[in-house]
Amino acid sequence: MTRKKKGKSNKKGISDLTNTILSILKKDRNQSFNYKQIAAKLGVNDASSRNQIIKTLAKLAGQDEIIQVERGKFKAVINTEYYTGKLDMSAKGSGYIICDDFDDDIFIASNNINKALHGDEVEFYAYKRRKRGKAEGEITNVIKRAKSEYVGVIQIHEKKNFAFVIADSTKMYKDIFVPTNKINKAEDGDKVLVRLEDWPEKADSPYGKVVQVLGKPGDHNTEIHSILAEYGLPNEFPHEVEQFANDLDTSITTEEIGKRRDMRKDLTFTIDPKDAKDFDDALSFTILDNGLYEIGIHIADVSYYLQEGTVLDDEAYERATSVYLVDRVVPMLPEVLSNNACSLRPHEEKLTFSAVFQMNDKCDIKNEWFGRTVTYSDARFAYEEAQAIIEQNVTLKATDVIKNPTTIDNTIPKEVSLTGKEYKTAPEIAQAILKMDELAKLMRGKRMSSGAISFDKVEVKFNLDEAANPVGVFFKTSKDANKLIEEFMLLANRKVSEFVGKKDPKKTFVYRTHDEPDDSKLANLQGIVSKFGYKLNFKDRKSTSASLNNLLKEVNGKKEQNLVDTLAIRSMSKAEYTTHNIGHYGLAFDYYSHFTSPIRRYPDVMAHRLLQEYLDGGKSANEDAYEQKCKHSSNMEGLATRAERDSIKYMQIKFMQDHKDEEFVGVISGVTDWGIYVEIIANKCEGMVSVRDMKDDHYAFDQDQYAMVGKASKMMYQLGDEIIVKVKNTDLVKKHLDFYLIGKPE
Numbered sequence: 001m002t003r004k005k006k007g008k009s010n011k012k013g014i015s016d017l018t019n020t021i022l023s024i025l026k027k028d029r030n031q032s033f034n035y036k037q038i039a040a041k042l043g044v045n046d047a048s049s050r051n052q053i054i055k056t057l058a059k060l061a062g063q064d065e066i067i068q069v070e071r072g073k074f075k076a077v078i079n080t081e082y083y084t085g086k087l088d089m090s091a092k093g094s095g096y097i098i099c100d101d102f103d104d105d106i107f108i109a110s111n112n113i114n115k116a117l118h119g120d121e122v123e124f125y126a127y128k129r130r131k132r133g134k135a136e137g138e139i140t141n142v143i144k145r146a147k148s149e150y151v152g153v154i155q156i157h158e159k160k161n162f163a164f165v166i167a168d169s170t171k172m173y174k175d176i177f178v179p180t181n182k183i184n185k186a187e188d189g190d191k192v193l194v195r196l197e198d199w200p201e202k203a204d205s206p207y208g209k210v211v212q213v214l215g216k217p218g219d220h221n222t223e224i225h226s227i228l229a230e231y232g233l234p235n236e237f238p239h240e241v242e243q244f245a246n247d248l249d250t251s252i253t254t255e256e257i258g259k260r261r262d263m264r265k266d267l268t269f270t271i272d273p274k275d276a277k278d279f280d281d282a283l284s285f286t287i288l289d290n291g292l293y294e295i296g297i298h299i300a301d302v303s304y305y306l307q308e309g310t311v312l313d314d315e316a317y318e319r320a321t322s323v324y325l326v327d328r329v330v331p332m333l334p335e336v337l338s339n340n341a342c343s344l345r346p347h348e349e350k351l352t353f354s355a356v357f358q359m360n361d362k363c364d365i366k367n368e369w370f371g372r373t374v375t376y377s378d379a380r381f382a383y384e385e386a387q388a389i390i391e392q393n394v395t396l397k398a399t400d401v402i403k404n405p406t407t408i409d410n411t412i413p414k415e416v417s418l419t420g421k422e423y424k425t426a427p428e429i430a431q432a433i434l435k436m437d438e439l440a441k442l443m444r445g446k447r448m449s450s451g452a453i454s455f456d457k458v459e460v461k462f463n464l465d466e467a468a469n470p471v472g473v474f475f476k477t478s479k480d481a482n483k484l485i486e487e488f489m490l491l492a493n494r495k496v497s498e499f500v501g502k503k504d505p506k507k508t509f510v511y512r513t514h515d516e517p518d519d520s521k522l523a524n525l526q527g528i529v530s531k532f533g534y535k536l537n538f539k540d541r542k543s544t545s546a547s548l549n550n551l552l553k554e555v556n557g558k559k560e561q562n563l564v565d566t567l568a569i570r571s572m573s574k575a576e577y578t579t580h581n582i583g584h585y586g587l588a589f590d591y592y593s594h595f596t597s598p599i600r601r602y603p604d605v606m607a608h609r610l611l612q613e614y615l616d617g618g619k620s621a622n623e624d625a626y627e628q629k630c631k632h633s634s635n636m637e638g639l640a641t642r643a644e645r646d647s648i649k650y651m652q653i654k655f656m657q658d659h660k661d662e663e664f665v666g667v668i669s670g671v672t673d674w675g676i677y678v679e680i681i682a683n684k685c686e687g688m689v690s691v692r693d694m695k696d697d698h699y700a701f702d703q704d705q706y707a708m709v710g711k712a713s714k715m716m717y718q719l720g721d722e723i724i725v726k727v728k729n730t731d732l733v734k735k736h737l738d739f740y741l742i743g744k745p746e
Contacts, residue, residue: 014042014049017056025066025076027140032073043202080125084143089118091170097124102135110173112138115199115206118171119146149195150176151230153217153733154210156188165194165208168230168734176208184210191217191733193229217733220468220654224325227646231639233323237334241315245334248305248312250341252349257374263296263354264376269429270344271485274382277329279344280599282352282377283488285432292366293359293435297492298352298375300342302333302598303608317629320636322600325647327468331600338599346380353608355492355595363442368495371615379429386481389430390437437480440487447490451545452588453572454552457565460684462651470655473683489596490587496607497593500614501581507620510606510630512594514584515573516541525571531706532560532720545588559681560720563669577603577630577637579623603633649735652685656737660727663742668721673701676708676717678725678739687737689725694741717741 014020024041025033035053039045042053057074060066066074085099085106095113096105106126116122116139123141152167163183164175168191176194186192193212200207214229215222228235237245266284284296306313316332323330331338344350352375358367448454456478463472478486493512500509522544526536534554537547548568555564572586577594584592595611598604606629610621670677675690691699697710699717706719717723725739 014044014052017052018060021053021056021060022065022076025074026078029076029078032069032075034072034074041201080127082123082125082140084121084123086146087113087116087118087120087122087139089113089171089173091173093173097122097137097139099124102126104135106135106137108137108139113173114139114142116142117145117147118169120144121146145196147232149193149211149229149232150208151191151193151214151226152176154178154183154186154188154190154192154194156180156183156186163188164205165192165210168226170734174205177203177205178208178210182209184213186210186213189217191215191222191226223650223732224327224647227325227643227650228323228330230646231643233330233639233643234319235330237315238311241311242334244310244312245336248336248341250305250336252351252374256351259372260351261354261369261371261373263298263352263356263373264349266294266296266375267428267432268296268298268375268377269379269381269432270346270377271381271383271386271433271481274384278331278338278342278599279377279380280342281485281489281596282344282375283432283436283485284356284375285436288358291360293439294356295359295436295439295488296354296356296373296375297488297596298344298354298373299492299596299604299608300344300599301351301353301372301608302337302342303353303605303612304351304372305337305341306333306605308609316605317602317632320602320633321640323640324644326462326470326651327464327647332602333599342599344375344377346377349374349376353598353612355496357491357495359439361439363439363446365495368499370496370499370611372612379426381429381433383479383481383485386433386484387479389433390480390484393430393434433481433484436488437484440484441480443487443491444483447588448549450588451542453545453548453586455565455569455586456552457569458562458684460648460652462655470651473652473655473685475684490589493593493595494587494589494591496595496611497581497589497591500611501591504614504620505581507610507614508579508623508626509581509610510593510603510626511578511581512575512584512592512603513578513580513582514575514586514592515582516585517544517572521571525567528567528706528719529564531718532564534564559667559722562679562684563667563720566669574638576634578634579627579630601633603630646735650732652683653730653732653735653737655683656685656687656727657730657732660730663724663726665722665745666725666739668717668719668723671701671706671708671717671719676741678723680725681722685737687725687727687739689739689741693728 020042021038024038035050035057038053039050057066061068061074064077066076069075083099083101085097087095087097087108089095093110095108097108098105106124108124120142121144122139123143124137124139126135126137150165150167150169150172152165154163154165156163161180163178163180165178166175176196178194191214192210193214194208195211196206196208198207212229214225225235263284266286268282268284270279270282272279280300282298284298286294288294306316319332322332333342344352352373354371354373356369357365359365459476461474461476462470463474465471497509497511500507522538529536529551534551536551537543552565552568555561581591583590593607594601594604595607596604598608606626613621664680664682666678666680668676669679669686675688677686677688679686691708694708697713697715699708699710702709708717721744723744724742726742728740729738
């Protein structure tokens with residue numbers, strides 16, 4: 001009789017079995033395990049290994065490191081305090097956990113990441129201190145994945161039995177394994193969207209499935225769609241949503257007009273960017289018999305069409321915001337609403353939600369009214385046209401114009417292109433614009449004296465040809481016409497918020513809040529701007545605001561302006577949506593909400609609904625439900641902002657592809673141990689000079705001076721220095737721009 005073969009003997013024993021068992025029990029510390037379950041976790045089934053596990057369990061129980069909760073079943077004894085936080089990965093594979101229980105972020109070495117990914121909510125424990133006093137930790141469990149889909153390039157194995165997707169994101173430190181039956185007809189080298197499905201215990205890489213083939217890397221539409229896919233943003237509306245929107249009755253009935261304040265006879269107009277397609281706000285202006293000015297801020301009544309519980313509302317909520325990429329807009333609402341029914345187009349009646357104020361020449365508000373209206377827009381102005389009116393009549397006082405319209409000769413500047421009905425009302429609108437400009441400047445002055453901070457950061461814009469190729473760069477700045485609109489939108493947002501919040505603080509409402517800046521961020525800002533010779537005073541809130549405003553004014557027009565503006569903005573807390581009002585630090589408002597852009601922001605829709613509910617005498621809405629909606633809206637706003645930045649970066653690199661033979665003067669915008677970052681003054685494109693390409697000397701990073709210093713020559717390239725660079729490489733796929741360093745200007 002032949003003897004049965006035994007399982008393969010393991011004379012050496014299972015490597016580090018004690019710590020391995022402890023790790024298994026601690027990871028699932030609420031669950032108990034027997035020796036068979038632990039053996040299965042370890043992938044062993046021979047008698048020798050099982051005996052080792054049984055003996056080790058007995059030893060650990062005897063040492064009180066584990067406890068036997070029932071016959072043969074064990075749990076870890078937990079002496080460590082566990083915390084939860086959010087993981088922020090670095091490109092090097094290590095990371096930091098942001099946790100409210102710690103003042104500083106917790107460093108996580110790459111060998112302690114334990115299959116967590118960037119942005120994940122994780123459980124961890126802090127177990128020792130690093131050299132500089134920073135806490136270090138180990139991730140013990142992934143509570144919630146931040147995302148499940150990644151954009152990357154697929155590499156198919158020659159035998160085609162498997163593939164790997166190399167993610168575009170530098171923060172995704174693992175390639176994603178894809179079995180051949182899940183590549184979804186992708187070809188080698190395609191850019192794809194892959195969804196994570198599993199990460200087996202012993203697998204080095206997560207397993208995934210290709211859910212969409214985006215196209216060939218470098219192709220314009222492929223890269224734009226990749227940006228949207230990377231952040232989980234939609235590219236088009238589902239058919240059922242489009243169909244639902246198209247089937248809506250958008251006619252304005254006599255019955256509906258009868259339920260609203262009729263303001264169709266009030267002089268009303270819009271001022272928007274010249275290329276705008278949707279107009280969600282309009283202004284009306286009337287001089288009352290008592291000498292007060294009645295100014296209406298009229299907002300598209302999106303909530304009238306967007307009924308809760310419909311597929312249209314569900315889709316708008318999921319999107320939460322429109323996304324403005326360089327070459328396209330991904331709207332929150334289908335076109336039938338965003339560009340038609342809800343767009344306050346000239347010479348059309350529209351259903352609106354209005355905030356109407358009566359004020360005097362000093363901007364003192366004597367009366368206010370909120371509610372649903374019907375309006376008629378007499379004219380549409382571009383910002384440039386409204387600006388031309390303001391500039392041409394800059395020597396006139398608006399009050400004099402109101403009293404004597406002939407002072408502007410009943411004419412409009414040649415820059416303004418109005419015809420027909422618009423031209424007939426143009427002199428009246430010009431008078432209104434001049435008066436409202438005067439009032440806006442007064443309101444802005446009051447805000448600034450109250451501690452508001454003036455962030456007028458230069459926006460980079462592109463001139464595109466028919467194929468969406470960038471043929472030029474220009475900078476968008478905020479002029480008087482822009483600020484006129486801004487001040488009256490701020491007025492409506494603030495007063496709507498005050499109307500609910502002050503009248504009954506217990507009623508749930510959607511606030512736009514902005515916390516005070518973090519002291520450490522302000523200190524870091526001070527350290528950097530001091531290199532340019534600027535001083536800041538952070539003694540108290542008022543001096544901080546005044547100091548920041550003075551800094552932003554001083555750098556205006558200088559080479560370091562964009563850098564300092566960016567750093568100042570980063571020193572601020574992030575604004576967010578919440579039902580818990582703490583005021584808005586940057587605007588110096590105790591109450592503030594978003595009410596004026598419901599076509600492109602879902603929180604504005606929520607504000608409209610809540611305001612109408614309370615105007616009708618309704619009870620307070622469910623706070624928890626609205627707080628959850630606020631968090632979702634804030635998260636989606638963040639994703640949209642990052643996608644917009646990526647599209648600008650992509651277009652900047654695309655623009656620089658055609659300028660490889662040119663030399664540019666730039667400003668050093670960042671210094672690290674691997675190189676210096678440079679922002680070109682002429683077009684704001686930013687790229688990097690690698691320290692490896694600085695071959696005239698051996699350069700080392702001097703952290704204290706924010707500089708790269710040559711070992712032999714002592715040549716210093718410091719933050720804020722002007723240098724000359726030339727394009728070395730443009731990578732549209734990785735969105736990376738590399739420069740050669742030519743030297744410093746003479």
